[in-house]
Amino acid sequence: MLEYQEALDRLLAGTKPLPAERVALDDAIGRILAEPLAAGLTQPPFPASAMDGYAIRWTDMPGPWTVIGESAAGSASSGSVNTREAVRIFTGAPVPSGADTVVVQEDAVRGGDILTLTGDGPPRKGAHIRPEGNDFSEGMPLLPAGSRVTAAVIGLAAAAGHARLTVHRRPRIAVIAAGNELVPPGTRPGPAQIVAGNGPMITAQLQQDGADVTDFGIVPDDLGAITDAIRRAGDFDMLLTIGGASVGDHDLVRAALKAAGATLEFWRIAIKPGKPLIAGRMGQTRIIGLPGNPVSAYVCTLLFARPVLQRMQGVDVCETAETAILGSPLPGNGDRRDHLRAHLEADRITPLATQDSAQLAVLARANALIVRPPFVKASKTGDSVPFIRLDRT
Ligand SMILES: Nc1nc2c(c(=O)[nH]1)N[C@H]1C(S)=C(S)[C@@H](COP(=O)(O)OP(=O)(O)OC[C@H]3O[C@@H](n4cnc5c(N)ncnc54)[C@H](O)[C@@H]3O)O[C@H]1N2
Numbered sequence: 416m417l418e419y420q421e422a423l424d425r426l427l428a429g430t431k432p433l434p435a436e437r438v439a440l441d442d443a444i445g446r447i448l449a450e451p452l453a454a455g456l457t458q459p460p461f462p463a464s465a466m467d468g469y470a471i472r473w474t475d476m477p478g479p480w481t482v483i484g485e486s487a488a489g490s491a492s493s494g495s496v497n498t499r500e501a502v503r504i505f506t507g508a509p510v511p512s513g514a515d516t517v518v519v520q521e522d523a524v525r526g527g528d529i530l531t532l533t534g535d536g537p538p539r540k541g542a543h544i545r546p547e548g549n550d551f552s553e554g555m556p557l558l559p560a561g562s563r564v565t566a567a568v569i570g571l572a573a574a575a576g577h578a579r580l581t582v583h584r585r586p587r588i589a590v591i592a593a594g595n596e597l598v599p600p601g602t603r604p605g606p607a608q609i610v611a612g613n614g615p616m617i618t619a620q621l622q623q624d625g626a627d628v629t630d631f632g633i634v635p636d637d638l639g640a641i642t643d644a645i646r647r648a649g650d651f652d653m654l655l656t657i658g659g660a661s662v663g664d665h666d667l668v669r670a671a672l673k674a675a676g677a678t679l680e681f682w683r684i685a686i687k688p689g690k691p692l693i694a695g696r697m698g699q700t701r702i703i704g705l706p707g708n709p710v711s712a713y714v715c716t717l718l719f720a721r722p723v724l725q726r727m728q729g730v731d732v733c734e735t736a737e738t739a740i741l742g743s744p745l746p747g748n749g750d751r752r753d754h755l756r757a758h759l760e761a762d763r764i765t766p767l768a769t770q771d772s773a774q775l776a777v778l779a780r781a782n783a784l785i786v787r788p789p790f791v792k793a794s795k796t797g798d799s800v801p802f803i804r805l806d807r808t
């Protein structure tokens with residue numbers, strides 16, 4: 416059995432970022448910038464009022480002033496502010512030339528054109544004015560390549576003059592489920608049948624990580640059928656097979672890889688759940704054979720498919736080493752890195768009562784996996800243990 420880190424390193428060593436493409440902002444969320452983003456505009460493009468009030472000259476404090484005009488967002492006042500003059504101004508409006516400070520309207524009273532200070536007034540010269548370029552200036556670097564496009568990044572890009580962004584292409588992934596016992600979700604299983612729930616689960620995990628997923632559906636435990644499905648995946652960046660990864664007479668994925676002309680890179684990893692994981696390659700298509708047990712398939716997608724997807728999208732892959740305080744004792748571990756379904760609340764993490772790799776009900780209630788390295792000694796309540804968050808996956 417291969418160690419987890421060695422298996423992952425081998426997968427990543429053979430994975431390059433996918434080419435870049437230009438996409439509209441509404442197709443950019445969650446993607447990774449393939450080029451640095453620079454400001455195409457200056458924001459604000461003029462000194463702008465941050466409050467509703469009156470633009471004045473600081474040297475004229477504490478007034479009174481004569482109001483000579485108005486500046487609203489979208490329509491600047493034409494005149495310039497001279498000694499003891501004020502311009503009525505609204506939030507976002509350009510500050511007229513000559514003025515250098517804004518008095519908020521709550522601090523002043525107006526009788527006709529005469530403005531008198533009633534409150535404390537502005538605390539300093541320049542108060543309530545956002546200088547030109549306060550947020551960013553044209554040409555300024557905003558974000559490096561490799562940044563994830565969040566909602567805030569989309570807002571920034573739009574404000575900085577970009578209707579499209581250069582991002583890595585979404586990895587195209589095919590998923591097949593192998594098994595004579597499988598029926599599609601929504602179908603009532605007959606005798607000896609079960610619903611193929613793993614496909615939708617794995618698809619959702621991959622989509623959350625930015626993949627464009629095509630579900631090839633269910634294929635029987637038949638060498639020819641699995642081989643055909645593998646060959647059909649030749650145009651994809653990655654193929655995930657589900658089931659048939661182990662040693663039983665009907666576990667045919669390794670044989671089918673061979674029959675399809677693919678290379679088997681490695682098989683069996685020292686992890687739990689997920690030991691029978693298969694890694695292979697057919698031309699440009701990376702192939703990962705997931706074990707069929709639902710929790711094993713889920714954990715292997717998280718531990719292997721996710722970092723590969725991240726690398727394809729140009730993300731720096733690094734395992735987040737978070738730790739929490741153990742809520743109940745754990746025995747020492749054997750030779751496989753274990754991933755215990757657990758509940759994390761604040762800084763305390765508690766393993767759930769059962770850890771069977773077929774129990775989806777337990778997985779769905781877990782929000783973290785406690786990581787138990789190979790051969791780690793028993794841990795007591797209160798010990799610090801590493802974990803992986805499941806909130807996003
Ligand atoms: N003698 C041995 N037996 C097994 C070993 C072993 O080392 N020696 N390994 C065990 C481990 S660990 C795992 S994990 C499983 C995984 O085996 P397979 O990948 O071959 O999975 P299957 O046998 O096809 O299925 C296992 C289980 O999962 C159900 N399944 C399969 N596909 C789906 C799907 N798409 N949706 C929902 N459920 C699915 C299937 O019906 C089985 O119940 O092997 C152990 N055996």
Ligand code: MOO
Pocket residue numbers: 686687688689690691706708711772
């Ligand atoms: O490794 Mo299997 O995935 O334990 O059930």
